[in-house]
Amino acid sequence: KQEVTQIPAALSVPEGENLVLNCSFTDSAIYNLQWFRQDPGKGLTSLLLIQSSQREQTSGRLNASLDKSSGRSTLYIAASQPGDSATYLCAVPSTSGTYKYIFGTGTRLKVLA
């Protein structure tokens, strides 16, 4: 059964710092991995999708890496800004031949001005 863990659960950093969020999954036979952002009380916004054949994906100040063999992904945020404050969630498809995605519980990020 696929399980997704995100560490740390919460993180508070000063503005301008570079930071890394971690996501680990128990079954490495994944099709892809998605990173999302969620603002309080809102829906999720897709940030990056990494296919299983890729090792990295970049969008602006965000860089996501994927190491399938070790069951890990990281989301790197460069030069953090107060507007980056949100909860960041990763999700992978269930590996039991279904279409559903399994989400982690997220990392709640606060960037202090």
Added chain:
Amino acid sequence: DTGVSQDPRHKITKRGQNVTFRCDPISEHNRLYWYRQTLGQGPEFLTYFQNEAQLEKSRLLSNRFSAERPKGSFSTLEIQRTEQGDSAMYLCASSLGSFETQYFGPGTRLLVL
């Protein structure tokens, strides 16, 4: 492209009442997902449609829950005889294909008194 929309955004109901939520996906997306999210948790998969066909249903979806997607466009999620444990954010997402980027709506927050 107006994104995924959900209606209503908030719903307060008394225990035992029936409620229905609507999701309008991005127009060309033929995949549609429903998730439930409680405070501090990641979204939990409820059900998945490919066009009008409901291809998968979570065991979380008791027989009080039903979802439809007539004509493969909008979808409805109905909860009958609501219980306090049904209080959560109900999220809808759509995608162009299986295992592609999911685009989420703003969610419907349900409170059962």
